[in-house]
Amino acid sequence: MALEVDVAHRLGAFDLQARFRAGPGLTALFGHSGSGKTSIVNIIGGLIRPRRGSVVVNGATLVDTERRIFVAKHRRRIGYVFQEPRLFPHLSVRSNLLYGRRFAPADAARADPDHVVELLGIGPLLHRRPGLLSGGERQRVAIGRALLAGPRLLLMDEPLASLDAARREEIMPYIERLRDESRIPVVYVSHALGEVARLANTVVLLANGRVEGVGPVNEILSRLDLVAVTGEEAAGAVIEARVAEHEERHLLTRVVCAAGEIRIPRLDIEVGATVRLRIRARDVIVAIRPPDGLSALNVLTGEIREMRDSASGVELLIDCHGVRLIAGLTRRSREALSLAVGTRVYAIVKTVALDRGSFGRGPVAGYGSGGPTADA
């Protein structure tokens, strides 16, 4: 296990009690504001001393209140990318990047500066001052700076929250590459489900200072009992697929998964690559007969596995040949179609409704995490 956290802490009236284990790859701490995400990363990074508990990273105990262990933050070798970049204004981009290098022990798996600069695309910025960079550039430099300190774990606390959609889109691919190409486990805090669906291998779902669920991203996001925590608006399943073809004339990309073909808006990823997409519950329409004369492009067949009433309607878990989708409908529709667990249905996904922001490169499960993949 890359990370084992078991802590209790109190901040004013807020009570945090969190316990989870996470493997390598990217672990997302997801929850609404005030759920305790930032407190947890601050405890891991050593900025907060928890009242009780322990933190173990790659076998090294950083905190253990019972054994009176509390490793100082500068000795932890935990990289931290904050919400705001926190670049040192009096140093050049280059000096910012190299700041942590002199402190990294010789035996640390030190990242090669040239490689990191290339990975993050910050070569042209090296001799500039941080004050003259754009928000997205600053955040990329901050990520590089943390990587070059030779961390055993990288914490990212909503690194995209202060950026606009275009800048977020600019950085996401770099975080995907970081997740897939470096061996450093990442803990990523976010309250945006699209980001989590796109980036996470493992999800830790938090609400009111408690862990509501931990597991592979596709598993957690397709659990109906957790829809109330993620929010009905955002609820949706993450599926893994392979890029089969770009249909340039229609501005579409055809991807294939175990459930069949899905057409999505043109994706800038090469044919043959593995991608993940989130299909929101509200974007899925359910039919009990094969639909005819329909504009929607994607019709998948499956069987209802689970049904659960939500605050405003009902959520269905549909198993489409091993790919799990969630659909949200009204109770009236359920009655009209006489839906029940075991009913065979057609799940219709409207291409233009798909959340482009959550399309990402890479498989759903991280290497070595052993979690089930969507098409397993």
Add this chain to the structure above:
Amino acid sequence: MLGLSPDEWTAVRLSLRVATWAVIVSLPAGIAVALLLARREFWGKSVVNGLVHLPLVLPPVVTGYALLLLFGRTAPLGRLLDETFGLVFAFRWTGAALACAIMGFPLMVRAIRLSIEAVDRKLEDAAATLGANPGWVFATITLPLTLPGILAGMILSFAKALGEFGATITFVSNIPGETQTLPSAIYTLTQIPGAETAALRLSLISVAISMAALLASEVLARRLMVRLR
């Protein structure tokens, strides 16, 4: 040049030397006290704060007299310093520098403290997560970011030292060539009939030096701010 007599030149040179040493010697202590007041909470903090600011509100004569009581030749502290380090303050230019340092200290501490308080502590946390221990964080982050305030504090203290009169004359008297700084020299000249021109000359020099110091600090501060932006 300027038609200054050798004695007047001596006073100018002495003033510059006294002010420079006053700033150099009080700077480390000024940074330490500013750091203590800006960053630490401790019992008796307001007393320390009061002591530091006391020279600002006391009549300078009182400060000078207190120095005389502490560092005079027969005073215990003065004797101790003389015997162990051979350091004598009473009626020496070193005493003038000490008096000026004490008088300028509140101004220096205040400027540095404000600028330490303006440093974003989040940057220090970031440096720590990169592996820098508290000493390194101070040397590579806090200190460089505080530089404009340190500079301002040094200039204020220097300017105060050039103008210091009351405490100096009380503590080390008014000995030409040893403790007669510009203000003392000007005061002496105003007491002599017919020396008005000389007094005016020295006064103008005093204005010129102070003005030059302020301008230099302005230029330096502007350069630093550009670097930090």
